[in-house]
Amino acid sequence: MTLVSPSRASRLALHWPHWLSLPMMLGLLIVGFWAIMTVAAPLVAPYDPLDLVGRRLQAPSWEHWLGTDALGRDVLSRTLHGAVHSLPLAVMVVALSVLIGATLGALSGYLGGWVGAVIMRLVDVTLSFPPMLLAMAVAASLGPGLGNAAIAMVIVWWPVYARLMRAQVLEVREREHVEAAVASGATRPRVLIRHILPLCWTPVLVSATMDLGQVILLAASLSFIGLGATPPTPEWGSMISDGASQFYSWWVALGPGLAILTIVLGFNFIGDGLHDYFDPRSE
Template sequence: MTVATDPSASGKRTGRRRLFHRFAPGGAARWTLLLALVVIAAWILVAATIDLWTPYDPVALAGRRLQPPSMAHWLGTDALGRDVLIRTLYGVRFSLPVAAGVLAVAVAIGCAIGAFAGYVGGLADGILMRLADITLSFPAMLLAMAVAATLGPGLLNAGIAMVVVWWPIYARLMRAQVLAVRSLEHVEAAVAIGASRQRVLFGHVLPLCWTPILVNATADLSQIILLVAGLSFIGLGARPPTPEWGQMVAEGATSFYNWWIAAGPGLAILSLSLAFSFIGDAARDLLDTRSGN
């Protein structure tokens, strides 16, 4: 006698086995994930405690201008005599909260629009998705530059520009999830017994839609950090004397011989964006058991 098997359950078991081998002691991804978590935790700790132990103000004169790395100033000083290491460490207070805030707002707006469009359908769905398509048709950096230039320089305006770029991604992703989930048997049963649209949407549909949203959001943090730095680099983000990483890289890029000015913030951007990229890969393995090998 043959026993029918559930393909989805088999896929989940396969995903769990693959996940165990990847993150078990000695697994290929275990140490990379741990290192990424340590890097992110270290930056968060720096942001929370830097006022307690830093010897210099990030915008005040700390020594002679353009002083190379030394025991007094480990990453040297910039063109105004400010300590580059201290400014780099303070920069996480701007780059990380802005990236997290942009992501939170973009996810909230995009998911609300996508859930509404996918569940209601009809003309509203067509209009909202065509708007998302138009937005996605532009390169992300080009559209962010155009919006930021229209609004004017500043971290707030740069954040608004990035929300404009990112919300359609989550709108389309949430819409696709809602369309898939609303045809499930238990959702159709809830509709058949007379449950209200709000109860069906919030009680039966949305709870099953969040896994790909979380996976995508975790990976997107690294891209948003790079875009924040990119806008500041071209003068559309933080304004001087704010110790923001992209702006600091721009200051150091004007002179090849004073390499240390850009080295610190450049390595900071690299470390944080890579860490979130690795966390995003791990989240995909943890939450999406249908992913590839």
């Protein structure tokens, strides 16, 4: 066995990216695993998530690693298939929220005047409601279903990015290179798109990465109270709701609970790593 000399070990540590820490790598592994499950769950899961494959409320065994639920469906298979619904939903919600919020926030910060005032008053009104309460109200008015839950979550989340992007634009537009672009005769859209926005995306990217986990939690919460996924969809929140009614059959909620816990931690680890990567003070 060849030992690495102290000098070589120190050189490796010196050239190792400071942001690629153990939590960051762990987060990438966790999120990568669940991302693979969104595609490979039908191939990896031992049973169909909707089939009745065993006795109802059967405890974990070699045949059913996480047991069965109240209808005799395999909990492990349903947990793996839950990623097919939860992860794409979170990505779609965050992407739409960033698109809408960042666009309106950039216009508010750059144009100012009555346009900025109207946008920010709309942001203030939306943020004045507790996020969970607003999402519940919108989802209840639209009816249960993952699509309606996604709309409710976009309505809740876009103001966060609007306010964040506006703050970045207000700071960047005062820099010298922007003043030089304006003095050279560049049009206002060109100044915004070419000289301001490229310097405003770092906080938005870090926030969006962390919010992916929070969106999964909110989607699970809506499904838990019956405003998200509809039966028999194998969605993590609805599975935990089923487990809550079977208190002594702890395994029914164990699988989806661990899935939510790990993927939220994974996104938080990645967000922290991205923050360290983009933050010059962490060098």
